[in-house]
Amino acid sequence: MNDSFELFFMRTDNHRSPNPNKFHDMRNICFCFQVHQPLRLRRYRFFDIGNDHYYYDDYTNESVMRKVVAKSYLPTNELLLKLIHKHKGKFKVSFSISGVALEQFRLYAPEVLESFQQLAQTGQVEFLAETWAHSLVALKDPNEFKRQVELHANNIEELFGQKPTAFRNTEMIYSDLLGEMVASMGYKVMLTEGAKHILGWKSPNYLYCNAINPRLKVLLRNYVLSDDIAFRFSNQNWSQWPLTADKYVDWLNQIDGKDEVVNLFMDYETFGEHQWRETGIFDFLGALPGAVLKKSNFQFATPSEIADKLQPVSPIHVPNPISWADEERDLTAWLGNEMQQEAFNKMYALLPKVNKCQDPKLMKDWLYLQTSDHLYYMCTKYFSDGAVHSYFNPYETPYEAFINYMNALSDFSIRIHAAVPENNQDVELANLSTLLEKKDEKIMKLEAELKKMREKKSKPAAKAEKSNV
Template sequence: MKALCLYFQIHQPLRLKRYRFFDIGNDHYYYDDYTNESIMRKIADECYLPANKIILELLKKYKGKFKISYSITGIALDQLEQYAPEVIDTFKELAKTGDVEFLAETYSHSLASLIHKEEFIYQVTVHSDRIEALFGVRPTVFRNTEMIYSDEIGEMVSKMGYQGILTEGAKHILGWKSPNYLYCNAINPKLKILMRNYKLSDDISFRFSSRGWKEWPLTTTKLVGWLNEMDDKEDLVNIFMDYETFGEHQKKESGIFEFLTYLPQEVILKSKYKFATPSELTSEFHPIAQAHVPNVISWADEERDLSAWLGNKLQDEAFRKLYALRDDVIAVNDERINEDWKFLQASDHFYYMCTKFASDGDVHSYFNPYSSPYDAFINYMNVLSDFQIRLNEIKDSLTVDPKELQNQILQKDELIAKYERELDEFKHC
């Protein structure tokens, strides 16, 4: 039987406050708490809570016939814990059904896989620890930030013990081949690759409420009809998208929640497909071929490359400066520094600096706190400058000249000897 995999990404960055040049060295708190809380509460009320309620009802109703998967970044979990803890409780309820799979991520939703192997491995490990602590199961399938993938990244993920990875079914990689099969890593075939069917995924996440789209309105009957028309030889269909599709990208009034409510019934009763989680797909199906991805791909924008984050000099400069500080951050190992380091790595900071407005401007404006990419760059670099000053101050305080340290010891010894002589004189009085 053919399989349908539904996967949803959950992430919100910790947005920076307006941080000016004159704040450098004077203000060491970088975050816009009001905006972050407002956005998280808004998305919790409009998306996470109502969608989770529907999903839980469906899981209980269909008992093993309906399955779903999520990846939730560490930064999103941090904010949910602070601003909307009831959302985490609802995810715990979903986990208890046994029909929900939680995937591994980079904790910070970072680009570490592109520049620093040790930082990448550390973040993924910490994230998996957090997921296991919250939901009781350790992830076995990985989803990199923005589905960023290459042969080398896949090899790293395989060595970390994950059995599968999710990525984009990019045309320039697949060519004539279909994303509706299981593939494997070109360097280490043990790692299975699940590729997103971007057409069906985007039909729901981007085009669902577009009245100018020739297929509007999209109904569950129409979607299942498309699934049934696919080549019988194809094994599976992966529909991967942001969870914010439900209620945020596609508003409640569009009928998106009704679509979600009736989709399982339509698939179970009227299609050739069963619902499956990523780990089930990697176990039940055999790869038909290796996927050769020598150059990095992602699921972003029309190009499906890295240009959304590292496509101009502003982004490259900020990216290089950030990761040049990594060794000092590790050496200092200060709690506040570590927290800021975690939040400053979020890929969103570089995404806001993107200058690709022609084809993808609407996407890049989503919850963007800046008026321009240059404004985003200046604000981020001001914050990074202050962060570096703090880092250097702590590092300098931990570095003591050996001669100076010896002098300090001698002075203390002399002072102790002086006090001992005075104490003896006092005793003989």
Template sequence: MKKICLCFQIHQPYRLRRYRFFDIGNSHYYSDDYLNEEVFERIADTCYLPANRMLLELLKAYPDFSVSFSLSGLAIEQMEYYKPELIDSFKELVATGRVELLAESYAHSISSLYDSVEFRNQVRMQQTKLRELFGVSPSRVFCNTELIYSDDIALELSALGYEGIITEGAKHVLGWKSPNYLYTSAVSPKTTLLLHNANLTELITSHFSNYASAEYPVTADKLLGRVKWLPEGEDFVCLYMNYEVLGVMNRPETGIFEFFRALPALAANYEVSFTTPSRLLDEEKSVGALSVAYPISWAGEEKSTNEWNGNILQQGAIEKLRAWGERVHALEDRRLLQDWLYLQSADHFYYMNTVNWGGHPFSPYSSPYDAFNNYMNVLSDLLLRVEEQAPSSIETEELNSYQQTIRAQDEQITHLENEVHQLRKQLSSLSEIKQ
């Protein structure tokens, strides 16, 4: 029996307010709260809530049905702020035991490409958030931002204990091979690679509501038929997509919700079942190793990372982030660290993308240059705040030493305060005895 591994990505960044040059040094608030709330509530009402209700119905009705989510920490934060009922909705899904919450970076960042320390911190933050909110054990499978992957990233994730990684089945990596098998990393043999099948996923993401497409109309029968008649040995497909495919990218009136309802209802007729990434690691065996020397993603024809770091605007902003990262973390200032984290989101760099610019549909800016200027103004103000607390004349190692001394002093003060408290209690007891 063939299997479908259905994975959804959910992420929303904290969009920046219009931050002008003259705001630098005068205002330290960066988020566009109105826009963030408006966008999140609109997408939640159109997609997240109705889609969750539909999936819960399907999970209850079809014991074979299962689904996976890659939830960024920033998306979870906004659920807590703007739509707390969404958290309850996801808890209901997780409680069925057939929904897997995958590991990813907290800020949905591309830090895996430029700052391994920041990357590890965000991975741990996201898993902690999932554990605290949903009570789930850390996932065995990692799904990096925009499916970004390379041999170096495989080594990093293997060191963090992940057994599997979801990434793109890029043609220049696979050659004649099929994405419908498990592979292992050439540099980390214990790390299993689960590859996204772009062609079948695009039936839903690109062709479903495109009347001009040769694939139109896309039906559940069409998708299930193609899965059923995969070549012998190709026992599963990984369909990975943005959750917004339900209700936003494809409006409800296109029949997208009815399409997903029909998938598990008709699956048995086509001898197709559903699975999760972790179950695939247990049920399937790797057929070979893949080497990916240069980072890939699921974006564009090249499947490269150029959407986020391909031009000098993006590279300049990323280099500034990388250069100051160690100093920011050394300060241990909660507000600074939060602002720093929000600036890591891949979206900010995507808005600076100059490839085929015609007004990116998700960008709040008029041009990539506008996005770059606004971002750098914000980053400049944040770095001024860092400079105030830790002048660049102080070396980072010296700054770390100061921070360790301060922590030791704080611990000593706490210890002495506890001793004083205990002594006061003893004196009080002695006074009572004398009386």
């Protein structure tokens, strides 16, 4: 089934016109935005291993953040704040902001953090929990997963005054077992992809529950209606271009009248960065809430509100992990080749040592190195989704991304083994590392002294030259 036929099928069959007699019940739209920016690594060479323990490209990270802040985050936050005030409690959105993004807001754009806090103060915005590092740790270790989620939830509560009750895993990765882990941590609702291969004939426009622990409610992304905004909005070859708020509401009204909730989940960078201002994306967003509230029986609600007001129609069975990435909606964007798998496994092989580490610098590097983007850059999928992967990739080739990451990971490995020695070899490594650090300190001290001596020597010579003149 090709894409155009599939879209037609989903709008004319699964989203067929409702029976007017069923139009009295209010239905729900859940808007949720992912906000994430990784800390990109600098070009970390083989000869840096053991000598230089700083891995990050500060210039690129700050440049990218400031660009996205100016084009997307600040203008969209400003628009959402106006819309919330304009519609007086009837317009609501939710955010899943990674800890790595929050950290960079503090460093490079505190005004963005303040604008998100202004949104939080309206009471119409929900902030979701996720893994602090935007990592794939849920696939490896339940305890480390729980630690990262708690770290992120505490961060959200500290910044926005909300204790999260809804959860969105990194890149919407979900399975029955992952959902059970999230339920055991006390969350009441989790978001994931309405993937065709798990839904079959079912609609994504209902509330479901976890197949193992039914107490966890599950919201499924309507990927057709989400991607109409996130990916197709500016495509002039699209049969539905240009997309207007009224046209979009017409599509919402064509959804079966029994369907209860439409989940629109997308990257926040959709507004202004992926879809530039010149495309009319901000005009569309500005007009959409009013058109929805005036011309449909839909209302806006946050994930936790939907979990409270609706009953699940059935469990959703997801034996193998799914995500919202690429056509396959699986994990191949991050773990689809041998390079990615080797990097992933070598990183988490260090976890027993990390669990014993007390060094805050090492623990912060541990979080940054887990960010899923590092694995995403190693992806070798160059077919249907190749353009998407290359758009986000700072490396020329996946191989270059792999070598760079493994060099940084090798240095981190040396440091963690030195910090937590368990045998004679580790003790020797720790001693060697200490000796090297002391040697470097001594060299720097001697260089500073030499510089002072040269400056002192040059001053009398300069005075003598002036007196001769």
